[in-house]
Amino acid sequence: MKVLVINAGSSSIKYQLYDMPQANVLAKGSVERIGEEASKLSQTCGDKTLTKEGHVADHEEAMAMILEALVSDQGGAIKSLAEIESVGHRVVHGGEEFTGSTLIDEAVIASVEKFCDLAPLHNPHNLVGIRAAMHKLPNANQVACFDTAFHATIPEVAYMYALPYELYETYRIRRYGFHGTSHRYVARRAAELLAMGKYDVNVITVHLGNGCSMAAVSQGRSVDTSMGLTPLEGLVMGTRTGDFDPAILFYLADKGYDIKQLNTLCNKKSGLLGISGKSNDMRNLGKLAAQGDTRAQLAIDIFCYRVRKYIGTYAAVLDGVHAVVFTGGIGENSPEVRAKICGGLTSLGIDVDAGRNRGMIGSEGNVSTDTSRAAVLVIPTNEEQAIAKDTYAIVSGTEQ
Numbered sequence: 001m002k003v004l005v006i007n008a009g010s011s012s013i014k015y016q017l018y019d020m021p022q023a024n025v026l027a028k029g030s031v032e033r034i035g036e037e038a039s040k041l042s043q044t045c046g047d048k049t050l051t052k053e054g055h056v057a058d059h060e061e062a063m064a065m066i067l068e069a070l071v072s073d074q075g076g077a078i079k080s081l082a083e084i085e086s087v088g089h090r091v092v093h094g095g096e097e098f099t100g101s102t103l104i105d106e107a108v109i110a111s112v113e114k115f116c117d118l119a120p121l122h123n124p125h126n127l128v129g130i131r132a133a134m135h136k137l138p139n140a141n142q143v144a145c146f147d148t149a150f151h152a153t154i155p156e157v158a159y160m161y162a163l164p165y166e167l168y169e170t171y172r173i174r175r176y177g178f179h180g181t182s183h184r185y186v187a188r189r190a191a192e193l194l195a196m197g198k199y200d201v202n203v204i205t206v207h208l209g210n211g212c213s214m215a216a217v218s219q220g221r222s223v224d225t226s227m228g229l230t231p232l233e234g235l236v237m238g239t240r241t242g243d244f245d246p247a248i249l250f251y252l253a254d255k256g257y258d259i260k261q262l263n264t265l266c267n268k269k270s271g272l273l274g275i276s277g278k279s280n281d282m283r284n285l286g287k288l289a290a291q292g293d294t295r296a297q298l299a300i301d302i303f304c305y306r307v308r309k310y311i312g313t314y315a316a317v318l319d320g321v322h323a324v325v326f327t328g329g330i331g332e333n334s335p336e337v338r339a340k341i342c343g344g345l346t347s348l349g350i351d352v353d354a355g356r357n358r359g360m361i362g363s364e365g366n367v368s369t370d371t372s373r374a375a376v377l378v379i380p381t382n383e384e385q386a387i388a389k390d391t392y393a394i395v396s397g398t399e400q
Ligand code: AMP
Pocket: 208, 209, 210, 211, 238, 280, 281, 282, 283, 284, 286, 328, 329, 330, 333, 334
């Protein structure tokens, strides 16, 4: 079965075509800068590459361009669109309603629409991608895979905020958590690497990319996570604050900041960018710090310190930790960040081997010492593969 995985953002659609159940990638690509003058499609299929430039007005046009590229004589992967039996969509917010991936029908679309005000930067674009795919591939099964779903097992004691209870009853204000597809993928993969059952492992999963989050996974199920009602809470991120005293907002409101400015400040101007004043990108900050830029160094130090604090918290939440798992662009590729986070955690049973850690860049393996109580695993995440597998499982009626 050919499964097309779609990740639709505000100005881009990323996609991968899978042959299931083997999970072979037949083609992958993206359309970037949708709505701008110079939009661009790039696709790779084996050793063939395909690029197309020009104005792409909206997601509907982008989807048409993608489908054309997939069946193209030059660099395409399939002969006919009828070969695409199913489409798996990444959807960021599934509220309390979706505890797993699901076949999309009008009721599911209405729910995703309902959660747009909880994820205004993501759900509307995910929906546009779903509608475009339904329109262009009317005979394909459409499946939604929610970033929030893996965290549906978080208990009330961890998901409730200490706000008046009516706010939960009226607005469903609570912790939802995100990056769930990534946390689930690496937790399952960690169980395989540790030769344990997927519902036997206790792991702390650390997803460090442009967005960053952690999860405490007890016996294969998420029991706490660092992101909250929105993806703003928790770790320091590229441009987001993570945890901070909400009274800072009242203070700034008193000084004349309006809601829009505060929103931009917290989501777009803070984090690594805000502290360093230079960049949201860890690679750049590493270079700047090496040249003696003290603010870049401070940004890296605060970033690592926050992760370290959460590891301690989640070690307290879990009854024993089999592994700490690093993933995401930073977690997979930066031995320096991993070393800074884990240094001096031997009292928690976490001991990184310097040589193994240095050698693990963009690949999968254990970087802990032989005597470390917990393994320290680096696992490149693969959310697209997880979505393809869920989609295949739902459509074929096999276990997810
Ligand atoms: P992602 O959102 O998962 O693509 O991750 C993006 C982040 O990963 C950016 O902050 C990049 O600077 C960071 N990153 C990618 N490669 C490296 C690397 N080799 N060393 C440090 N950070 C990296």
